[in-house]
Amino acid sequence: MLNSSEQIKRAQEHLGKLLEGQLARIESMKATKEFVNYDELETIIIGVVGGDGIGPYITAEAQRVLEFLLKDEVQRCKIKFKVIEGLTIENRAKVGKAIPEDILEELKQCHVILKGPTTTPRAGDPWPNIESANVAMRKELDLFANVRPVKVPEENIDWVFYRENTEGAYALGSDGMIVNDDLFLDFTVATYEGSRRIIKAAFEHASKSGANKVTVVTKANVIKTTDGKFLEIAREVAEEYPHVEWDDWYIDIMTAKLIDTNRRSQFKVMVLPNLYGDILTDEAAEFQGGVGTAGSANIGTRYAMFEAIHGSAPRMVDEGRAQYADPSSIIRAAGMLLEHIGYTEEAKKLSMALDICGQFEKRLVITGRDNGATGGEFADYIMETLNSDDLVDKWNSYL
Numbered sequence: 001m002l003n004s005s006e007q008i009k010r011a012q013e014h015l016g017k018l019l020e021g022q023l024a025r026i027e028s029m030k031a032t033k034e035f036v037n038y039d040e041l042e043t044i045i046i047g048v049v050g051g052d053g054i055g056p057y058i059t060a061e062a063q064r065v066l067e068f069l070l071k072d073e074v075q076r077c078k079i080k081f082k083v084i085e086g087l088t089i090e091n092r093a094k095v096g097k098a099i100p101e102d103i104l105e106e107l108k109q110c111h112v113i114l115k116g117p118t119t120t121p122r123a124g125d126p127w128p129n130i131e132s133a134n135v136a137m138r139k140e141l142d143l144f145a146n147v148r149p150v151k152v153p154e155e156n157i158d159w160v161f162y163r164e165n166t167e168g169a170y171a172l173g174s175d176g177m178i179v180n181d182d183l184f185l186d187f188t189v190a191t192y193e194g195s196r197r198i199i200k201a202a203f204e205h206a207s208k209s210g211a212n213k214v215t216v217v218t219k220a221n222v223i224k225t226t227d228g229k230f231l232e233i234a235r236e237v238a239e240e241y242p243h244v245e246w247d248d249w250y251i252d253i254m255t256a257k258l259i260d261t262n263r264r265s266q267f268k269v270m271v272l273p274n275l276y277g278d279i280l281t282d283e284a285a286e287f288q289g290g291v292g293t294a295g296s297a298n299i300g301t302r303y304a305m306f307e308a309i310h311g312s313a314p315r316m317v318d319e320g321r322a323q324y325a326d327p328s329s330i331i332r333a334a335g336m337l338l339e340h341i342g343y344t345e346e347a348k349k350l351s352m353a354l355d356i357c358g359q360f361e362k363r364l365v366i367t368g369r370d371n372g373a374t375g376g377e378f379a380d381y382i383m384e385t386l387n388s389d390d391l392v393d394k395w396n397s398y399l
């Protein structure tokens, strides 16, 4: 048993290592500020990672839809798909790592990645309590901007969340300290570079999209250092965008205002630290039909990853129902991928087809069971809809 001064010394050493890691991360952020230009690439490599549970099933359907839309591009070798197997909880548990080395290497050979859900271990389940593969991938590939749109046209809701994706409570989420049997600490991290780049991305989007409004969400009245800096940096960035209106809210009242029907449609682009972003985007997705309907983009300067924000539903696989899993969310994510690499027209069409099939026409409905369509049938339905000459008119007729 260590005495208290030994406990403090051990904690100080642990903290020292964490600080070294964070300072190194800042240097690497500073060194990689240029975004990839996809037009200039000879071939864009799209990695496809199935993940756990229903992941491989729904991801395969999303890949089929992408291949359908990018047929010509694949033919002329502008686009190449690379399926990456093995990012499964079994493999991760075996090597005791959130992302096995060989898989990380394969991921780094891609430009953009489409990723199915991965199981996140937690204390008490049969898996070692290793870091989430999601969180690890965001950190390893420095995917700092988690962009999550939520739209409910009939309620005038058109939100885009810019969730900071590599810092905050997540940066050292698996590196907290157990000082002794009585004292436990976790850390939250903000850096100047990290805060500035996400806030800048939000203002840039607000400016380019014409939304011209940014809401900065923090808890700077209580979390004075990290959130305080985040807000201060937001003030600084806002000065570079005099035509973009902005305001700031605390996370607690923000969760309330999202259900205030008089107020919520005034929000447009929101930017917020990691954990608040995690929570608020689940709440927001609920208005649109739940997390199963939302796609999510994780964007960095060199890599970008697109994923569904629901879980891996291992029970569906155990019960033999994986083929009935809804691929809508990962197909939405595939649409965000298309948009990101410059196929804006294809992305728009896909989004319309998803609206028509999932919300308006609903000729096939997914129930998650054999009384509904399979994911494969639903993907066929989407492709058929994409193929129809009157796609745009059809979509408009439902508005």
Ligand code: IPM
Residues within 6 Å of the ligand: 120, 132, 134, 135, 278, 309
């Ligand atoms: C999300 C998820 C992840 C997160 C989990 C699975 C680690 O909730 O993408 O929002 O907390 O970021």
Ligand code: MG
Residues within 6 Å of the ligand: 278, 279, 282
């Ligand atoms: Mg979440």
